[in-house]
Amino acid sequence: MEVVIKQTADEVGALAAELIGRVVESKPRAVIGLATGSSPLAIYADLARRVADGTLDFDGVRGFALDEYVGIPEEHPQSYASVIRTEVVEPLRMDPTLVRVPDGRAIDIEVACRDYEQAIADAGGIDVQILGIGANGHIGFNEPTSSFASRTRIKTLAPTTRADNARFFDSLDEVPTHCVTQGLGTIMNARRLVLVAQGAGKADAIAAAVEGPVSSMCPASVLQFHEHATVIIDEAAASKL
Numbered sequence: 667m668e669v670v671i672k673q674t675a676d677e678v679g680a681l682a683a684e685l686i687g688r689v690v691e692s693k694p695r696a697v698i699g700l701a702t703g704s705s706p707l708a709i710y711a712d713l714a715r716r717v718a719d720g721t722l723d724f725d726g727v728r729g730f731a732l733d734e735y736v737g738i739p740e741e742h743p744q745s746y747a748s749v750i751r752t753e754v755v756e757p758l759r760m761d762p763t764l765v766r767v768p769d770g771r772a773i774d775i776e777v778a779c780r781d782y783e784q785a786i787a788d789a790g791g792i793d794v795q796i797l798g799i800g801a802n803g804h805i806g807f808n809e810p811t812s813s814f815a816s817r818t819r820i821k822t823l824a825p826t827t828r829a830d831n832a833r834f835f836d837s838l839d840e841v842p843t844h845c846v847t848q849g850l851g852t853i854m855n856a857r858r859l860v861l862v863a864q865g866a867g868k869a870d871a872i873a874a875a876v877e878g879p880v881s882s883m884c885p886a887s888v889l890q891f892h893e894h895a896t897v898i899i900d901e902a903a904a905s906k907l
C-alpha cells in the first residue's frame with residue numbers, strides 16, 4: 667500500500683485525477699470503478715476540466731459504480747444512479763450506455779447482483795477503482811464485519827452510516843436502510859485501487875485502514891493485501907498516522 671499525504675483536499679483530488687487520467691490515456695476502453703460521496707468530487711471536477719479543455723477524452727471508457735441505495739427511485743436526486751449521472755457521466759462526457767450502477771430496484775436483487783458481477787467480468791475487470799472511506803472504515807457500503815470474500819450483494823446500512831448520509835436527505839427517516847454494494851472481494855479484484863480521504867473526521871478510519879491490523883472491523887484495511895493500492899489523503903486525514 668502506497669500512502670501519499672498532500673497539504674490540501676484539492677491537491678488530493680488533483681493527484682488522484684492524474685492517476686485516473688493516466689489509466690484512461692493508456693487504455694482506450696479502460697474500465698473505471700466509480701465512487702460516490704463527497705470525497706471523490708474533487709477528482710471528477712479535475713478530470714472534467716481536462717475533458718473541457720480537450721486534453722482528456724472518456725470516449726469508450728466504461729464505468730461501474732460501487733453501490734446504490736435500495737428503496738428509492740432511480741430519479742431521486744440522491745440515488746447513486748442520479749449522482750453518478752450528474753457528477754460523473756455528464757461532466758466527463760461519458761457514454762451513459764457504458765456506465766452501470768448496481769440495481770437497487772430489481773425484483774430479484776440476488777439475480778441483479780450476479781448480473782452486475784458478470785458485467786464487470788465481461789468488461790474485462792476494473793482497471794482502476796476509485797474509493798472513498800466511511801468514518802467507520804467502510805468502502806463502498808461494506809460495513810464493518812463484511813466478509814473479505816464478499817461479492818456484490820444487498821447489505822443493511824450501519825446506523826452511523828445512515829446518520830452520516832442524512833445530510834444528503836431532508837431527514838434521517840428518509841435515508842434508506844439497505845443498499846446494494848460491490849463486495850470487498852469484487853473491489854480487491856480491480857487491478858488498481860485509489861482511495862482518497864480528506865478531513866479530520868476520517869483520521870481514525872485512515873489510521874485503522876493503513877496501520878491497524880487487517881480486520882473486518884475496518885473493511886478498508888483489506889487494501890493492505892492489494893498489490894497496487896494508493897491511499898491519497900490530506901494532512902488532517904493523516905493526523906492519526
Ligand code: GLP
Binds near residue numbers: 701732798806807827
Ligand atoms: C458513502 C459511500 C462510500 C463513501 C463513503 C464516504 O456512504 N457509500 O462509497 O466512500 O460513504 O462518504 P464521503 O466521501 O461523503 O465522506
